[in-house]
Amino acid sequence: MATMATQIRRDVLRMVHAVSSGxxxxxxxxxxxxxxxxxxxxxxxxxxFTMNGRGEDVFFLSNGHISPVYYSTLARSxxxxxxxxxxxxKLNTRLQGHPATHEHLPGIRVATGSLxxxxxxxxxxxxxxxxxxxPHTVWVVTGDGELQEGQIWEAVMFAAHRKLDNMIVxxxxxxxxxxxxxxxxxxxxEWTSKFLAFGWEVLExxxxxxxxxxxxxxxxxxxxxxxxxxxxxxxxxMGQGVDFMMGTHAWHGKAPNDDQLxxxxxxxxxxxxxxY
Amino acid sequence: MxxxxxxxxxxxxxxxxxxxxxxxxxxxxxxxxxADLTGSLMMDAFKDEFPERFIxxxxxxxxxxxxxxxxxxxxxxxxxxTFANFATGRVxxxxxxxxxxxxxxxxxxxxxxxxxxxxxxxxxxxxxxxGLMKMLPGMVVINPCDYNQTKAATMAIAEYNGPCYLRFGxxxxxxxxxxxxxxxxxxxxxxxxxxxxxxxxxGHMVWKAIEAGHIxxxxxxxxxxxNIHTIKPLDRDAIxxxxxxxxxxVTAEEHQMNGGLGDSIAQLxxxxxxxxxxxxxxxxSFGESGTPDQLLEKYGLTSAAIAEAAVRAIARxx
Numbered sequence: 300m301a302t303m304a305t306q307i308r309r310d311v312l313r314m315v316h317a318v319s320s321g322x323x324x325x326x327x328x329x330x331x332x333x334x335x336x337x338x339x340x341x342x343x344x345x346x347x348f349t350m351n352g353r354g355e356d357v358f359f360l361s362n363g364h365i366s367p368v369y370y371s372t373l374a375r376s377x378x379x380x381x382x383x384x385x386x387x388x389k390l391n392t393r394l395q396g397h398p399a400t401h402e403h404l405p406g407i408r409v410a411t412g413s414l415x416x417x418x419x420x421x422x423x424x425x426x427x428x429x430x431x432x433x434p435h436t437v438w439v440v441t442g443d444g445e446l447q448e449g450q451i452w453e454a455v456m457f458a459a460h461r462k463l464d465n466m467i468v469x470x471x472x473x474x475x476x477x478x479x480x481x482x483x484x485x486x487x488x489e490w491t492s493k494f495l496a497f498g499w500e501v502l503e504x505x506x507x508x509x510x511x512x513x514x515x516x517x518x519x520x521x522x523x524x525x526x527x528x529x530x531x532x533x534x535x536x537m538g539q540g541v542d543f544m545m546g547t548h549a550w551h552g553k554a555p556n557d558d559q560l561x562x563x564x565x566x567x568x569x570x571x572x573x574x575y
Numbered sequence: 576m577x578x579x580x581x582x583x584x585x586x587x588x589x590x591x592x593x594x595x596x597x598x599x600x601x602x603x604x605x606x607x608x609x610a611d612l613t614g615s616l617m618m619d620a621f622k623d624e625f626p627e628r629f630i631x632x633x634x635x636x637x638x639x640x641x642x643x644x645x646x647x648x649x650x651x652x653x654x655x656x657t658f659a660n661f662a663t664g665r666v667x668x669x670x671x672x673x674x675x676x677x678x679x680x681x682x683x684x685x686x687x688x689x690x691x692x693x694x695x696x697x698x699x700x701x702x703x704x705x706g707l708m709k710m711l712p713g714m715v716v717i718n719p720c721d722y723n724q725t726k727a728a729t730m731a732i733a734e735y736n737g738p739c740y741l742r743f744g745x746x747x748x749x750x751x752x753x754x755x756x757x758x759x760x761x762x763x764x765x766x767x768x769x770x771x772x773x774x775x776x777x778g779h780m781v782w783k784a785i786e787a788g789h790i791x792x793x794x795x796x797x798x799x800x801x802n803i804h805t806i807k808p809l810d811r812d813a814i815x816x817x818x819x820x821x822x823x824x825v826t827a828e829e830h831q832m833n834g835g836l837g838d839s840i841a842q843l844x845x846x847x848x849x850x851x852x853x854x855x856x857x858x859x860s861f862g863e864s865g866t867p868d869q870l871l872e873k874y875g876l877t878s879a880a881i882a883e884a885a886v887r888a889i890a891r892x893x
Contacts, residue, residue: 350648351648351649351650352648352649353649353650399676399677400676400677400678401676401677401678408648409644409645409648409673409677409679410672410673410676410677411672412672413668413671413672415637416637416641416668416669416672416673417641418641419637419638419640419641419642419644419645419669419673420641420642420644420645420648420673421645422638422641422642422645423641423642423643423644423645423646423647423648423649423653424645424646424648424649425645426630426642426645426646427645427646427648427649427650427651428649430606430627430628430651431649449637450637450638450641450669453633453635453637453638454638454641454642456633456635456638457632457633457635457638457642460633461630
């Protein structure tokens, strides 16, 4: 999985570089968790992709701007050809700037990008699985800045009220957003107590540490079925894996130039999975 | 002018409630959501018979739309109900991204639309919802005219796969559409064939248009009255054929002139068949508190206003 994660980081960098746009920072921070879910924890089927997700685990990305890591992970887990990553953000692509269903990209079940909406949609599918007695899990990633959206808390209330204990939501706690640190822009504190007060199970995770991922995610899974939705406060480093992209919010929505790409890729050598 | 027998006085929201209940009986995938207005939307019959398929969303409309999209992904047919104002303007981006752009089979069910909500006043009297919804690519927009048509429309959209906006209202209103008339999405309904002017009406204003037809008949004017219950997709052929026959057009709706049915028909006619046209609608104004009849009178949404508009339109014919 570590080599796959390295390959996905290379994909992310090359995708955003090719179109001089996109969101590498949060993507790089979430690579390890995406890789662990799609290549280890999730019981999902890439081929043939079925929109309704019946009889399988389903993943939703609520903060759709980290589409590069999502697309690379989907392609490398077999949803569509890896070569298609080269079309990211280009005219007539299925890989829109933010994830969409409009072009029928396998793996995507709802458009996200306008923040705060994906968690509600995921709660709806989790509810459908409850109604239809489908025992599979709905996995969600949201941003931490995204929690500033009011709709998130409507969904948090709803999921607890409906006892959606078939959901595992990871909040990408990188503490950065476009305008700066989340604390400066709109400080939210007491994350764990907030979710506990809303009636959720809460776990904390070092999201760029494999050992921690491999021990905390099973603990989250163990809590499924306990009458409460589960949230993982996942601490990550924006830009993880590229030294000059870490420790700053500067790379939230900025692509590297040619020199920066070369420097970044040098820190992440190509793997057996090969560049697209 | 053909006379229609008034079969009763019923609110269109009750037609929705009855249609939802029937749709729920016919298809176990139909689920219903409501944002704390279950009684107002007459959803109790569905809720009581199918409690496991009724989802109380609380006063959290944005989440209700998202949850509906999620249920639709899983193969359910969600009917999400609240007042028209909270079903559109309040949740526009949620409908745009999670439902319309994502092409989810969600039915947005909007009650208490327009001025006839009455005493609650302008905060609740949305007059912009048709415009908001018809601008969304792929969204079907329906505004039925009476109890029976609303019931039939509710059952029809359950069988249509795609996002729909269904608009209905609060007041008791004349029922005249036969109970067994099937509802065809996108198909204009001819109510009276005439030759001098066409009145295209939607929602509550359809009955006013019929009344206007009688007023005009007394003046020797033969008005064609057409019920455009589906604002999108518009029945282009029926509208063009009627406008060609009569040579002038009046539209009537309980909505802003900007963005409503008249606007859609004007766009069609100006491109395909330029025709003198008059609009009966609210002219760039909010509503206010009052009884439905007082408000319709004050804002010019009456049968007399439609008849006067028809006379003006006829005078403009070349």
